[in-house]
Amino acid sequence: YFTYRSKWRGCTVTAGATSPSRNWYFAEGCTRPGFEEWILLANYLEETVPATVYLILEDGNVTPVRLNLPPHTRQTISVNKEAGEGRDVGARVEADKPICAERVMYFNYHGNWPGGHACSGLSRPRNTYLFPEGYTGAGFEEWLSLYLPRETAAGGADVRLECLFPQGESQSLAIHLDPDTRHTLNINDLVGKGTDVSLHLSSQVPFLAERPMYFNYRGVCRGGHVSKGVEAPGTKWYLAEGTTRPGFDTYLCLMNPGDVDANVELALFCSVSGLPFDTKKLTISVPARSRTTSNIEDFLLDYPTESIDVSAELSSDQPIAVERPLYHSGASFETVNAMDHIRNLSLGIGPRVMGTEGDLAAADYLAGTLTGYGYEVTVQEVPLPNGTKTRNVIAKRKPGEIEIMQAADPSQETETGIALVKNILVIGAHYDTKIATGSPGANDNASGTAVVLELARCLKETSLSIEPYFVLFGGEERLVEGTDLHHFGSRLFVSQLPSSVRNILLGAVIVDMVGVGSQLYARTMGVGPMVLCNSLLSYASGAGIHLPYMQSGSYSDHEPFENAGIPAVWLEVKDDPWYHTPADSYDKINPAHIENTGRLLEGFIRSLK
Template sequence: MARPGRVAVAVPAALLLAACSADPAQPSRQPSDQPAVARSTTPEPSASPSVEPEPQPTPVAPDDLDVSTATGTVRHLAGVVGPREATGPAFARAADWVARAFERQGYDVSRQRVDVPAGESWGVPVSAGRSANVVATPLGFDPTEPHLVVGAHLDTVPQAPGAEDNASGVGVVLAVSAAVSGRRTRLPVVFVAFGAEEPRGPSDDDHHYGSRRYVALLAPAERAAVRGMVSLDRVGVGATVPVGSASDGDPVQRSLLAAARRAGVPAVPDPGQRSSDHWSFVRNGLPGARLGSTPYAGYHSAGDVPAVVERAQLERVGRLLLEWLAPR
């Protein structure tokens, strides 16, 4: 029989030997019907913080119009600057004023040189010289992407202060460009104050020099990107807005008439209309239409003063145009 003292020592020694011979890097053996599960010592990644989407600009709407911008423009151009023959110093002052207005609204502004021949403007001889288009584009604008063009001529015949013809059109352009700035439209919009629209002779080729120059400068991809042009010309007289087109069924004319119905603005089609800057686009295969053309007593005369222009009509035209530009 073994002595009790030796047995008591042998058992702990055996256990110690087994513990020392085990590989600490190996997991303990699992039962054959349960696969081993590896334990990762890498901490679980924390959930990434949620990224808030950038807020989209508010869609533009007719109620965004501030008609006082239009009436103030009429008072300044016709009441302070006065007659703005396309190649004269008064036109240059008016172009500077409009360019600064566009810049304050947040647009990139550029000018296009327009060479104008000598001729006769509504009975007054005028010399050859240089005019300009003032072009306002949204920041980051790509002219090869689909866009719209909205414009109005800035010049007058030599004897007229040009309140209705065409400070009214320029005024609504500036009011609409102010409303559009920082808001979402159905397509990007280029705003233009055209030089040298008024005639210097009897034919189409003695007319619309600024807008013809604008179209001529478009590269093929830029021309293809123009989805519609609207000219605002004599838009401050009357209670109904004429919507003119060079031919019946013009797509821009149809869409403007539809916008007028949505905005609750009375409007009538004015077919066969070629006597404004939209014609420079249409004659080159681009869609275009005109707003305005109601007859009035002071046309092309010294009587074309700010009192001729009606605030309510400027508002109708501005609301119609903003409805046309609004996303749908």
């Protein structure tokens, strides 16, 4: 796990080599903008070993890099420096004595998907490659990197590529490889978007292939991974890594390249702290010439916990190939996720004036996002004086996820006769923009909305001492200047709070305009109880966070809570010279303010008892 150059976060994993070799090959490599590539050479011998790294470029040129490896040392080559920027690069390593070689790449793909991947080299070219994993759906881009060493076929070679899909369909094509030239295929363009796909490559002449993939998994996990594939299918496969802990998704991709359906016996070896080791067994059918995908979590729904470390053993009656992709969205506030929401709301949707199509599109986006995080989402319609309506989007944990007990006090009973063990905290923000301004509302208030969305994601699978309600309000802005016609969503929400909730409501934290300015403030009108605000100020002080208090007017959605006697606090970064204008745009947002606000609230919510 890393934060490369203090800016690109990600992780890498690779299988090591079983033995040193005098020759190593890499098909993948890139020095385009946003990519940094390194080749690592290790000499385990007692003597100095001369070596040459040949960088194979996309235009057929070859750049040699010669060096001597002292005994028991590791040396690092910057491919960007040696090959130059803007290149696609394969590599061949030749050493006088056996050594080991690995390639590491760090990137910010499309300027917004940071990560890294690593791969040990191949000691020889192969005739066959199988890649079970592959996906071209939203947020995924899949590539194929190919390289034919000149010494294997000076005149070039033809490679057959077969794409296998879940329904047993297939697609084939022939690819001609020129020697000592790096070739690149975009699999999304080749097979179309939105499909699972496995790749089977074969040639009469040995060649090199790797499959890099870059992704924004479900909008919450960015990065990439790379595979050098397997040389042949088999009937036995073992996978040591796998987990269903919060923030992790582990998948099994099974590829059957044969003409006979495969029946696969899957044994999952489950480990949970404090519980005996357990084995879960089941059967998976993989039709001939097809690919299947399974989420490990779906096999363990009857398990007594959601946090399971898993290893797998697969036994098949027909040769198959297996791959295990794992995605880690993390269980802490990620600024890049919040920035994506700000971009989607302010650029993708734009103005979100209450009662308009933009307002409806935003509510749909918020509801879909929170539903995707696994919440029970309610859309509360809010009538407006002009005859239109806006909406509140309310997200709570599903009933089976909330700790409950019989109510000791009948006044605390819910409609089902039970009461929550935990107190409730509302974390809210408005998502609408000001009428007749043309404002895209990046800071006011996609910024606050994005912080609430990302808090909802990172707290979803976390055990908390309080129960969070995430509420995105419509209709906060003033409908008619000089009147009291504003805060429609939050006023309706407060007025319809059942007593069972009011009695255990700690209060409301409102996040409004936190992306532009110089200082974050905790604000109240001074009308309602100060207990929640004081608690937040105390937490910030103890955490070493400078959070001054500033009294406010009735300018945000804390107003109806305070007027109802409910503790509330508004977080705002001041001052923003562009709000309520067309210049309230995404490029003005300071990600550091988003991060500071999100991390402050994440820590505060986790600290509440």
